[in-house]
Amino acid sequence: MDTVCLNGEFLPLSQAMVSVTDAGFLLGDGVFETMRAEEGHPLFPADHFARLARGARSLGIAVPCEPEELLAWCEQVLDANGLTDARMRVTLTRGPVRSQPIAEREGAPALAVTATPLDPRLGEERAQGWRLAVAPHLRNERSPLASIKATSYLESLLARRYARAHGFDEALLLNTVGAVAEGAMANVFAVRDERISTPPAADGALPGTMRARILKLAAAAGWDAREESLSLEDLLAADEVFLTNAIMEVMPVVGIGERLVAAGLPGPAAKALQAAWRAEARKFLAARRQ
Amino acid sequence: MDTVCLNGEFLPLSQAMVSVTDAGFLLGDGVFETMRAEEGHPLFPADHFARLARGARSLGIAVPCEPEELLAWCEQVLDANGLTDARMRVTLTRGPVRSQPIAEREGAPALAVTATPLDPRLGEERAQGWRLAVAPHLRNERSPLASIKATSYLESLLARRYARAHGFDEALLLNTVGAVAEGAMANVFAVRDERISTPPAADGALPGTMRARILKLAAAAGWDAREESLSLEDLLAADEVFLTNAIMEVMPVVGIGERLVAAGLPGPAAKALQAAWRAEARKFLAARRQ
Numbered sequence: 001m002d003t004v005c006l007n008g009e010f011l012p013l014s015q016a017m018v019s020v021t022d023a024g025f026l027l028g029d030g031v032f033e034t035m036r037a038e039e040g041h042p043l044f045p046a047d048h049f050a051r052l053a054r055g056a057r058s059l060g061i062a063v064p065c066e067p068e069e070l071l072a073w074c075e076q077v078l079d080a081n082g083l084t085d086a087r088m089r090v091t092l093t094r095g096p097v098r099s100q101p102i103a104e105r106e107g108a109p110a111l112a113v114t115a116t117p118l119d120p121r122l123g124e125e126r127a128q129g130w131r132l133a134v135a136p137h138l139r140n141e142r143s144p145l146a147s148i149k150a151t152s153y154l155e156s157l158l159a160r161r162y163a164r165a166h167g168f169d170e171a172l173l174l175n176t177v178g179a180v181a182e183g184a185m186a187n188v189f190a191v192r193d194e195r196i197s198t199p200p201a202a203d204g205a206l207p208g209t210m211r212a213r214i215l216k217l218a219a220a221a222g223w224d225a226r227e228e229s230l231s232l233e234d235l236l237a238a239d240e241v242f243l244t245n246a247i248m249e250v251m252p253v254v255g256i257g258e259r260l261v262a263a264g265l266p267g268p269a270a271k272a273l274q275a276a277w278r279a280e281a282r283k284f285l286a287a288r289r290q
Numbered sequence: 291m292d293t294v295c296l297n298g299e300f301l302p303l304s305q306a307m308v309s310v311t312d313a314g315f316l317l318g319d320g321v322f323e324t325m326r327a328e329e330g331h332p333l334f335p336a337d338h339f340a341r342l343a344r345g346a347r348s349l350g351i352a353v354p355c356e357p358e359e360l361l362a363w364c365e366q367v368l369d370a371n372g373l374t375d376a377r378m379r380v381t382l383t384r385g386p387v388r389s390q391p392i393a394e395r396e397g398a399p400a401l402a403v404t405a406t407p408l409d410p411r412l413g414e415e416r417a418q419g420w421r422l423a424v425a426p427h428l429r430n431e432r433s434p435l436a437s438i439k440a441t442s443y444l445e446s447l448l449a450r451r452y453a454r455a456h457g458f459d460e461a462l463l464l465n466t467v468g469a470v471a472e473g474a475m476a477n478v479f480a481v482r483d484e485r486i487s488t489p490p491a492a493d494g495a496l497p498g499t500m501r502a503r504i505l506k507l508a509a510a511a512g513w514d515a516r517e518e519s520l521s522l523e524d525l526l527a528a529d530e531v532f533l534t535n536a537i538m539e540v541m542p543v544v545g546i547g548e549r550l551v552a553a554g555l556p557g558p559a560a561k562a563l564q565a566a567w568r569a570e571a572r573k574f575l576a577a578r579r580q
Contacts, residue, residue, distance in 0.1 A: 059444075114311070140433065157317055
């Protein structure tokens with residue numbers, strides 16, 4: 001990450017700075033997207049830009065560019081960093097604010113686009129599967145932030161750190177009524193018989209871009225794919241459990257706490273859906289090449 | 291706010307900048323304090339610095355200075371801005387991070403000190419009392435952030451904005467089991483007979499510095515002052531309700547939603563405790579002058 005795009009300007013990282021009065025810095029008052037890029041293109045950017053715009057609108061933050069312009073900035077950031085495959089992040093905050101309680105804007109929003117190399121271990125981890133720790137804290141499914149990918153992200157970060165500190169890969173978050181909400185940074189799916197289920201947004205699941213695509217791909221492949229409340233017991237008794245997000249794609253879960261899931265082995269549904277997703281990504285990239 | 295102290299350097303606001311890779315900007319990964327300053331001194335800075343250090347420790351962020359140094363920076367910021375009475379904010383974030391999921395630190399934390407004039411309307415508002423809107427969303431009393439004044443502050447901001455957008459002064463937040471937690475940016479107290487109660491931390495109340503001082507002052511003045519769970523009905527039936535925080539001090543509540551509280555008039559307990567607090571502040575300032 002040597003070159004950053006900040007409000008449409010391409011800057012060396014050392015010069016990509018925002019004011020200490022930026023509402024993002026002071027109050028976590030912003031939204032973000034994390035995207036996977038391949039062959040110099042973010043995958044399915046429209047999915048991400050639509051969610052960014054939805055979150056920004058619900059916070060009253062103006063998106064300072066058109067989707068086409070934002071996409072061009074993303075591709076230029078990849079190029080400037082000599083990256084074709086990357087983890088990209090778009091961060092949009094309210095910009096400088098005068099006073100905290102009302103946070104009146106006194107300048108333009110800040111929009112930053114960065115790209116870093118993808119974690120090379122993800123493929124191997126996908127072959128082995130992840131182990132989840134049940135987070136000691138609960139996801140508030142009735143928070144106004146439950147459906148917004150906001151930069152007030154510390155709860156998720158703490159859950160992930162808790163899992164890592166205890167030797168697990170990711171945290172599983174239950175909601176305030178004890179149902180499964182999501183992973184700290186991923187959505188959760190369970191496979192039971194021929195049914196593939198993922199918790200509804202009302203249970204505290206962020207509307208993941210990959211979650212939506214996997215639901216569609218699963219239905220297209222003949223599974224009964226649906227949003228449905230899940231309990232921890234449902235996950236422990238499932239044929240398979242897997243996580244999804246835009247960076248790691250479809251990640252099998254082989255354990256939760258000290259219990260094995262699906263006999264501790266990645267299962268065929270996760271593998272098939274990962275392959276279906278890769279086929280969709282290849283198709284997208286082929287269209288971009290033309 | 292023309293001069294800001296950033297990591298011990300005194301800078302014009304236009305040059306007080308942090309990296310777009312700062313974990314505070316990206317992830318709301320930081321803590322802050324808001325303090326009232328008078329006569330060129332923050333009031334009871336030790337209360338605030340102790341909470342800042344506690345929050346930073348629980349997040350694994352190193353406080354990059356001693357309390358004496360931080361206090362000197364605060365006083366110098368006041369001086370540089372020609373302010374004696376002010377609203378001060380100390381913001382401490384993890385600093386630049388390499389990758390989001392684990393957020394490994396790759397540089398020093400960022401610590402910013404700012405001062406802005408106090409809102410001149412607060413005295414008048416205290417004489418009239420505030421009206422609260424019941425927030426449509428719940429405070430998660432089991433969040434790891436419930437007891438940390440974190441820069442992932444968007445939930446509180448949204449609750450306050452909701453109240454203001456609906457013609458109220460502040461929001462009242464209930465927790466996930468329906469008990470009163472706190473205001474969006476203040477602690478809540480109820481006066482019933484000779485008892486003064488405020489929700490315990492376990493109900494989702496931030497351990498406010500003013501909350502602790504008011505509990506002590508109330509006990510010293512002969513009230514039965516205690517932490518105790520409160521329901522919305524308790525507040526509506528109370529002799530008095532008031533809010534506290536370090537900036538507005540003791541703010542009477544005269545209405546919740548469309549209902550009057552305490553017949554719609556500021557009450558004697560809030561007035562007496564505000565006076566007791568002012569006496570304590572005067573004593574503190576007298577000691578600083580020597």
